[in-house]
Amino acid sequence: MNKDVPDDDAAIRYYDSDYPSLEIGEPQAGQVVQLERMGILGDVGFYKELAARTGGPVLEVGCGTGRLTIPLARLGLEVWAVDVSAGMLAQLRAKLAREEASVQARVRIAQQDAATLDLPERGFALALLPFNTLMLIPDPDEEQATLAALAAHMAPGAVLAFDVMNPPTLPLQADRTPAPCEPRVAPDTGNRYVRTAMNTALDVFQRQRVCGWYDELLPDGTVRSSDFAFHWRMIFHAELEPMLRKAGFALESLAGDFEGTDWTVQSRRMVVTARVERGRVAPPPHPPVARKSGDRVPPTNAFGARCLRHRLHAPAGQGRGSDSCLGRETAEFPPPPSGGGLGWGHRSTAFPLADHAPG
Numbered sequence: 137m138n139k140d141v142p143d144d145d146a147a148i149r150y151y152d153s154d155y156p157s158l159e160i161g162e163p164q165a166g167q168v169v170q171l172e173r174m175g176i177l178g179d180v181g182f183y184k185e186l187a188a189r190t191g192g193p194v195l196e197v198g199c200g201t202g203r204l205t206i207p208l209a210r211l212g213l214e215v216w217a218v219d220v221s222a223g224m225l226a227q228l229r230a231k232l233a234r235e236e237a238s239v240q241a242r243v244r245i246a247q248q249d250a251a252t253l254d255l256p257e258r259g260f261a262l263a264l265l266p267f268n269t270l271m272l273i274p275d276p277d278e279e280q281a282t283l284a285a286l287a288a289h290m291a292p293g294a295v296l297a298f299d300v301m302n303p304p305t306l307p308l309q310a311d312r313t314p315a316p317c318e319p320r321v322a323p324d325t326g327n328r329y330v331r332t333a334m335n336t337a338l339d340v341f342q343r344q345r346v347c348g349w350y351d352e353l354l355p356d357g358t359v360r361s362s363d364f365a366f367h368w369r370m371i372f373h374a375e376l377e378p379m380l381r382k383a384g385f386a387l388e389s390l391a392g393d394f395e396g397t398d399w400t401v402q403s404r405r406m407v408v409t410a411r412v413e414r415g416r417v418a419p420p421p422h423p424p425v426a427r428k429s430g431d432r433v434p435p436t437n438a439f440g441a442r443c444l445r446h447r448l449h450a451p452a453g454q455g456r457g458s459d460s461c462l463g464r465e466t467a468e469f470p471p472p473p474s475g476g477g478l479g480w481g482h483r484s485t486a487f488p489l490a491d492h493a494p495g
């Protein structure tokens with residue numbers, strides 16, 4: 137989700153169910169499979185291992201609900217947890233309140249925009265932008281300003297680590313039909329739900345709008361539907377090094393997963409570490425360059441919801457194959473409704489590609 141995504145967006149409400157933690161709360165059957173399918177089974181372990189090597193304090197930007205923040209603080213590290221979303225941070229605070237006092241004391245929370253980050257503390261040994269956070273800053277100037285802002289907060293020689301999806305493995309064209317995931321179970325309520333997603337085609341800035349809806353089966357048999365929408369910008373391999381260099385970093389490693397497998401063009405992810413170049417002080421972040429109005433990432437707007445009750449009633453884990461990583465779910469597509477109604481029939485007016493095109 138991006139900085140303009142409202143707190144009641146469904147992707148915020150369902151975040152911890154979509155991207156469950158095996159370390160916080162009671163792990164549920166099926167979560168390992170869910171995380172493995174998304175390609176993030178090993179991310180928390182990877183960042184913890186890195187943090188144990190570099191030591192703290194750790195700057196985590198895009199901390200969200202604390203999926204990584206809390207395990208880092210449990211390791212004994214001081215963590216500055218930064219996020220622009222009040223809704224995500226509210227969930228982090230609620231989870232942190234259930235931790236031991238010593239863990240709580242090690243986490244400092246700041247609601248800030250990464251592109252204009254300005255913390256009272258500097259000289260971080262490690263800065264993290266975990267799980268697609270850089271992609272979710274879809275304005276290229278703000279993305280670059282984010283890297284510069286992080287560098288300005290880090291000690292010379294300190295490590296930056298982040299992971300983003302590898303664009304050649306993602307759908308670059310507009311989805312012709314929305315794709316539902318297989319049914320999932322919300323750990324807090326035990327309710328079964330289905331997330332249905334689709335994306336627009338890549339625009340000239342390599343941005344896509346990803347949107348859809350959640351259908352949750354409530355205990356009384358009714359279905360609650362709620363919308364989500366966000367933009368992301370795909371970062372291609374060839375961009376990585378120039379972006380990092382411009383912000384004052386030297387690329388140190390690039391892997392295709394969290395186990396350190398060599399990156400290839402077919403890799404699912406780009407898992408990156410870089411170092412602040414010694415003696416080089418990154419320029420302070422500058423305000424993003426004003427673009428023509430047509431260049432703006434359009435604000436997120438509502439998506440017509442459509443229920444998929446038949447999927448909700450399917451046993452969890454036995455639905456059609458699906459795959460998710462904050463964005464599109466891949467599965468066999470349901471046929472579009474025969475006419476009228478919310479959702480599919482509205483798509484051409486709800487998501488004109490012109491909204492994304494410069495001009």
Ligand SMILES: C[S@@+](CC[C@H](N)C(=O)[O-])C[C@H]1O[C@@H](n2cnc3c(N)ncnc32)[C@H](O)[C@@H]1O
Pocket residue numbers: 137138139155197198199200201202203204218219220221224248249250251266267268269272273462
């Ligand atoms: C995919 S979530 C990752 C959350 C968490 N690190 C995890 O691994 O589960 C990306 C996070 O980046 C945050 N984010 C997006 N744009 C941001 C910005 N401009 N400044 C700060 N945080 C931002 C979102 O609010 C969201 O919490």
